[in-house]
Amino acid sequence: MPESIPTGEAHGPGAIVDLPIAAELAGDGRMSRGAVAWSLFEGARNPYVVLITIYIFAPYVASVMIGDPVRGQAVISQWSQYAGWIIMATAPFLGASIDQLGRRKIWLGLVVAAMVPMMAALWWAKPDGSGLSVTVTMLLITLIGLGFAFSEVLHNSLLIRAAGMRAAHKASGLALALGNGFSVLALGFTAWAFALPGRVDWAWVPDAPLFGLDTAAHEHERIVALLAAGIFAIGALPLFLFTPDAPATGTPVLKAFRNGARQLWEMLATVRNYRDAAIYLLSRMAFVDGMNAILIYAGVYAVGVMKWQALEMLAYGILLSILAVLGGFVGRWMDAAFGPKNALRVAIFISILGIVAMLGMSPSRILYFWTFDPAAYPPVWEGPVFRTLPEVIFLLIGFVNAVFITAQYASARTMLTRLTPPEKTGAFFGVYALSGVATGWLGPMMVNFGTNVTRTQQGGFAMVIILLVAGLIGLGFVRGGGRNLET
Numbered sequence: 001m002p003e004s005i006p007t008g009e010a011h012g013p014g015a016i017v018d019l020p021i022a023a024e025l026a027g028d029g030r031m032s033r034g035a036v037a038w039s040l041f042e043g044a045r046n047p048y049v050v051l052i053t054i055y056i057f058a059p060y061v062a063s064v065m066i067g068d069p070v071r072g073q074a075v076i077s078q079w080s081q082y083a084g085w086i087i088m089a090t091a092p093f094l095g096a097s098i099d100q101l102g103r104r105k106i107w108l109g110l111v112v113a114a115m116v117p118m119m120a121a122l123w124w125a126k127p128d129g130s131g132l133s134v135t136v137t138m139l140l141i142t143l144i145g146l147g148f149a150f151s152e153v154l155h156n157s158l159l160i161r162a163a164g165m166r167a168a169h170k171a172s173g174l175a176l177a178l179g180n181g182f183s184v185l186a187l188g189f190t191a192w193a194f195a196l197p198g199r200v201d202w203a204w205v206p207d208a209p210l211f212g213l214d215t216a217a218h219e220h221e222r223i224v225a226l227l228a229a230g231i232f233a234i235g236a237l238p239l240f241l242f243t244p245d246a247p248a249t250g251t252p253v254l255k256a257f258r259n260g261a262r263q264l265w266e267m268l269a270t271v272r273n274y275r276d277a278a279i280y281l282l283s284r285m286a287f288v289d290g291m292n293a294i295l296i297y298a299g300v301y302a303v304g305v306m307k308w309q310a311l312e313m314l315a316y317g318i319l320l321s322i323l324a325v326l327g328g329f330v331g332r333w334m335d336a337a338f339g340p341k342n343a344l345r346v347a348i349f350i351s352i353l354g355i356v357a358m359l360g361m362s363p364s365r366i367l368y369f370w371t372f373d374p375a376a377y378p379p380v381w382e383g384p385v386f387r388t389l390p391e392v393i394f395l396l397i398g399f400v401n402a403v404f405i406t407a408q409y410a411s412a413r414t415m416l417t418r419l420t421p422p423e424k425t426g427a428f429f430g431v432y433a434l435s436g437v438a439t440g441w442l443g444p445m446m447v448n449f450g451t452n453v454t455r456t457q458q459g460g461f462a463m464v465i466i467l468l469v470a471g472l473i474g475l476g477f478v479r480g481g482g483r484n485l486e487t
Helices: 033-055 057-065 069-101 105-124 134-156 159-163 168-195 219-242 253-272 275-306 310-338 340-359 389-417 422-438 442-454 457-475
Strands: none
Touching (some): 033 134, 033 168, 033 310, 057 134, 057 275, 069 134, 069 275, 069 457, 275 389, 310 389, 340 389
């Protein structure tokens, strides 16, 4: 979002290009400690998504607490839909009002102070029902999800203050790298300390889970809640100590939100005047919802369909998180080789093929047609996980999805820069951010619908294909984004 001038006077999106404050916020291109602290915040926040939402805790809720992965997928997608509705109704107004509110760190501090204890509380989601109920557990996850969305808006709005315009790309890249790095370390530590002990006799692995955790009570899966809370609490602290805040504006909160609503409407009105950018943003809402759904439900799907346990999910998460880093380089290469629009087409099409392939997999079936009897074939290797051919093929499909979903995220941003006039960049990226949350409920709703109608996880996951196809078709109506800047 564009910054406001020191007097608090409002100005239109994109005006930062012509205002004196742009020089004040330009910076010298070096990474200050405030910029590093800003990046560290995002790095510390992202392990929650990997540990709780995707690979460990949500699959545990579906398969153990609910006791039925199919019903678990339906329940989780239903609650995700509720969260999407609330985020759609609130986050865009927060984003549009952020300049009017002035100081961000007090609001961000309140959000973090609410999120950390709620994350830690998930430890008491016990399998025998003696702790948190499924409803309370899902309510907490939903509230944390809302806090995550609000913290993202507030945190992103501090980027220029933290790094300056000349070093913003460095801070943003460092934040993404730290997010992947911390996630991989958290998954690796959980596997080494809690899941591998007792399963392997490797010299470098403890003989029993650390801290006396009881795997029969699924404490090795629930401990990730405390781990995510601790990483976030510690990693968020430097931002509040070192990252510069925006100046106070003196604008009352209610007035700030009224002004933000007006600015939001002005942004939407601006974008409507640019046909190709408007069509692209609509298309992006569809295919990004589909990509997000693949990420959100991949863990629950793998547990239910492939019957994987915590150790397999930890290894799955580590490998896919590492492969996701490669996706950024693949996206950059495809952008240069084909242009961002064709790069997006390739990424979406391969992701569709990946889902189709996943739907044809099970422990006893490979790609729909090959019935596989694990007892009739020797293990692929003697390791503790992924010992059968269907598991290895499912893992390879996950590798492909990880690479091209990440590549899509990289190309999507580049595509918008090719469709927008430079003087309107603020407005278009404001709507770009809005489009990322406005239909965030659509993927969960469709997965929930498909799961309930077919009574299978495959039926729910297949609905994601509709979103990806809709986005792919929409891209066909967008002019521009070719290999050359003029096309």
